Amino acid sequence: xxxxxxxxxxxxxxxxxxxxxxxxxxxxxxxxxxxxxxxxxxxxxxxxxxxxxxxxxxxxxxxxxxxxxxxxxxxxxxxxxxxxxxxxxxxxxxxxxxxxxxxxxxxxxxxxxxxxxxxxxxxxxxxxxxxxxxxxxxxxxxxxxxxxxxxxxxxxxxxxxxxxxxxxxxxxxxxxxxxxxxxxxxxxxxxxxxxxxxxxxxxxxxxxxxxxxxxxxxxxxxxxxxxxxxxxxxxxxxxxxxxxxxxxxxxxxxxxxxxxxxxxxxxxxxxxxxxxxxxxxxxxxxxxxxxxxxxxxxxxxxxxxxxxxxxxxxxxxxxxxxxxxxxxxxxxxxxxxxxxx
Amino acid sequence: xxxxxxxxxxxxxxxxxxxxxxxxxxxxxxxxxxxxxxxxxxxxxxxxxxxxxxxxxxxxxxxxxxxxxxxxxxxxxxxxxxxxxxxxxxxxxxxxxxxxxxxxxxxxxxxxxxxxxxxxxxxxxxxxxxxxxxxxxxxxxxxxxxxxxxxxxxxxxxxxxxxxxxxxxxxxxxxxxxxxxxxxxxxxxxxxxxxxxxxxxxxxxxxxxxxxxxxxxxxxxxxxxxxxxxxxxxxxxxxxxxxxxxxxxxxxxxxxxxxxxxxxxxxxxxxxxxxxxxxxxxxxxxxxxxxxxxxxxxxxxxxxxxxxxxxxxxxxxxxxxxxxxxxxxxxxxxxxxxxxx
DNA sequence: CTGAAAGCGCTTACAG
DNA sequence: CTGAAAGCGCTTACAG
Numbered sequence: 001x002x003x004x005x006x007x008x009x010x011x012x013x014x015x016x017x018x019x020x021x022x023x024x025x026x027x028x029x030x031x032x033x034x035x036x037x038x039x040x041x042x043x044x045x046x047x048x049x050x051x052x053x054x055x056x057x058x059x060x061x062x063x064x065x066x067x068x069x070x071x072x073x074x075x076x077x078x079x080x081x082x083x084x085x086x087x088x089x090x091x092x093x094x095x096x097x098x099x100x101x102x103x104x105x106x107x108x109x110x111x112x113x114x115x116x117x118x119x120x121x122x123x124x125x126x127x128x129x130x131x132x133x134x135x136x137x138x139x140x141x142x143x144x145x146x147x148x149x150x151x152x153x154x155x156x157x158x159x160x161x162x163x164x165x166x167x168x169x170x171x172x173x174x175x176x177x178x179x180x181x182x183x184x185x186x187x188x189x190x191x192x193x194x195x196x197x198x199x200x201x202x203x204x205x206x207x208x209x210x211x212x213x214x215x216x217x218x219x220x221x222x223x224x225x226x227x228x229x230x231x232x233x234x235x236x237x238x239x240x241x242x243x244x245x246x247x248x249x250x251x252x253x254x255x256x257x258x259x260x261x262x263x264x265x266x267x268x269x270x271x272x273x274x275x276x277x278x279x280x281x282x283x284x285x286x287x288x289x290x291x292x293x294x295x296x297x298x299x300x301x302x303x304x305x306x307x308x309x310x311x312x313x314x315x316x317x318x319x320x321x322x323x324x325x326x327x328x329x330x331x332x333x334x335x336x337x338x339x340x341x
Numbered sequence: 342x343x344x345x346x347x348x349x350x351x352x353x354x355x356x357x358x359x360x361x362x363x364x365x366x367x368x369x370x371x372x373x374x375x376x377x378x379x380x381x382x383x384x385x386x387x388x389x390x391x392x393x394x395x396x397x398x399x400x401x402x403x404x405x406x407x408x409x410x411x412x413x414x415x416x417x418x419x420x421x422x423x424x425x426x427x428x429x430x431x432x433x434x435x436x437x438x439x440x441x442x443x444x445x446x447x448x449x450x451x452x453x454x455x456x457x458x459x460x461x462x463x464x465x466x467x468x469x470x471x472x473x474x475x476x477x478x479x480x481x482x483x484x485x486x487x488x489x490x491x492x493x494x495x496x497x498x499x500x501x502x503x504x505x506x507x508x509x510x511x512x513x514x515x516x517x518x519x520x521x522x523x524x525x526x527x528x529x530x531x532x533x534x535x536x537x538x539x540x541x542x543x544x545x546x547x548x549x550x551x552x553x554x555x556x557x558x559x560x561x562x563x564x565x566x567x568x569x570x571x572x573x574x575x576x577x578x579x580x581x582x583x584x585x586x587x588x589x590x591x592x593x594x595x596x597x598x599x600x601x602x603x604x605x606x607x608x609x610x611x612x613x614x615x616x617x618x619x620x621x622x623x624x625x626x627x628x629x630x631x632x633x634x635x636x637x638x639x640x641x642x643x644x645x646x647x648x649x650x651x652x653x654x655x656x657x658x659x660x661x662x663x664x665x666x667x668x669x670x671x672x673x674x675x676x677x678x679x680x681x682x
Numbered sequence: 683c684t685g686a687a688a689g690c691g692c693t694t695a696c697a698g
Numbered sequence: 699c700t701g702a703a704a705g706c707g708c709t710t711a712c713a714g
Contacts, residue, residue: 003461005706005707005708006707006708006709007707007708015684015685016684016685016686017685017686017707017708017709018684018685018686018709018710019683019684019685021708021709021710022683022684022709024708024709025709029683029684030683030684031683031684034683034684048456048459048460048461049460049461049707049708050397050460050461050462050706050707050708051393051396051457051460051461051462051463052392052393052394052395052396052397052402052462052463052706052707052708053393053397053462053690053706053707053708053709054393054462054707054708054709055392055393055690055708056391056393056394056397056689056690056691056692056706056707056708056709057689057690057707057708057709057710058690058708058709058710059690059709061393063441066442075423075427076420076423076424076427076622076623077420077623077624079417079418081423082416082417082422082423083417085442085444086416086417086444089442089443089444090444090446093443093444093445093450093453093454096457098441098443098457098463099441099442099443100404100439100440100441100442101407101426101430101440101441101442102430102434102439102440103426103427103430103431103434103440104434105431109434112434113434115389116392116437116439118389119389119390119391119392120344120389120390120391120392120691121391121392121393121394121395121690121691121692122392122393122439229624260629264629281417282417282418283418283570288601288605346690346691346692347691347692347693348691348692356700356701357700357701357702358691358692358693358701358702359693359694359700359701359702360699360700360701362692362693362694363693363699363700365692365693366693370699370700371699371700372699372700375699375700390691390692391690391691391692393690393691393692394690394691394692394693394706395691395692395693396692396706397690397691397692397693397705397706397707397708398691398692398693398694398705398706399692399693399694399706400693400706461707462706462707462708683714684713684714685712685713685714686712686713686714687710687711687712687713688709688710688711688712689708689709689710689711690707690708690709690710691706692705692706693704693705693706694703694704694705694706695703695704695705696701696702696703696704697700697701697702697703698699698700698701
């Protein structure tokens, strides 16, 4: 098949290139009969417009970038990422955008690929998975060059940038309130990294719930985790000496690790110690452990991130916008029933 | 910053556009002094060439696609994917290619995005994760349009297409031989899906090892799995009545699920039943269970897939090429020591 | 509703 | 080693 161009279709159909271009772009002002004729010729010939030529002429590539920055070492273990990517990919397919993926391991890599990301004629906009301190550089650069950007997860400096997030403070508050309501007194938390906004926000919700009910905030019941199963395990080992009767873990994976440590130490779940996780990925319920947890709509999160970005691309990205999604407490077996005080 | 073009740099430097283009593309025939001058101007101005214009003129986009077809439902649970993507992304960064990701959930989606994938002026080549029956359509189409393609995992119809794979037959053979050597007699296997070449190949290696040592192949010791933890768990439950004393699982995740089922049934690992997994992802060793397994070099797999593809793009993709990577048996704690016969 | 023409920002023979 | 020119395949005012 000799590579066809618009020109060929025009000639075949006896119209101008302009007209073919118009039907290609669904421009309304084309006589129906002509449109059909052109469409038929396109169909018959299998003609496909040249993407780069289109981009060059129209200044739109219909591709968006997803940047997963250096901080994303848990890319490998955290089910968050596949789900996020699923949502993003799905929305891209749906809206006829293409997704370019940038996985950046190191700062050097970040700087190396920056030209490709920021260069003209490639991306219409970018999604940046963030919430980590280290990601400010790339966010700042994107803003500098006025590329439409949506950050997934509240960034540290959030003024002037559009982002989407779940209401982490409220969600954590809800989880911990649940534990309090069940009569737990020494509620510990295994947090996300303090260098991330998720980590900080969920901790804040935890503190807020305790304070509201007049419970003390004890530093030795707060241990920083890293969103991995292993991290949860070790964090729990550090908590055990302080005898918590409940743990709010900032991710399901950490909750599972923590439960493993608790069981190893001979504790019965939920009788002696209760657990609430965060995420509600399948692993929370498919295991022998049926985890009480906070359900995050991660796929939906990805979808809405894309839709927000497309909106910014098509209708201007100033002023910055925010989308906050809700979460839901899913009660299963790791908290037990209410205790008497 | 007013959007700069090649023209601007040329004018600033007092040379022609051709020359600027040449230094941009590292063309050798430019006087060193001129090259430096142009480079300096580019640097100073922050000029970046327009990607689409480049592609249009040169017929090279320096972007490759990664297609994860419909069959990839375990995208969410199997650590294989993040590792693969990591390798691919790393190699792309290294070789200055961009990665476009196509996650296709359904056949309709597949057909919907096909034009974007196959369209001119977008991708230089394509990686297809495969090994599943359902993926033949997309592979066939890519071949039809003469797009350079590398399939990750041997496809069902492998004539005429380049692919990269690990030596699954040999690896499985090695795993099972190890079990035989330790004196196990009733060795079962939890396979991958029979609709996938990985599933079939690992099963073949299993059978081959048994035959070689004169052990019978018993259909009730062969259960089809689906590469998930849950799948391994249920497969094991089906195996238990037939009293295997060892299980070769076609993935670590399935091995873990199978071990869970065995323990629930009161069996001691490895005393009463031994397990070998496949993959050697961190979960194989970071758990309380230290799994004996086959190490697959998945990141390396991704890297080499990209490098093979780039080679095909730059030096022609006929005749088809093959890359087969080796695996390694990693002995940990789930097989125990040799038994006396 | 339609066409002629200019233009998007590069690369690449060709000639010198 | 360098430049003038053609061309890559579209889109988009502009004019009618």
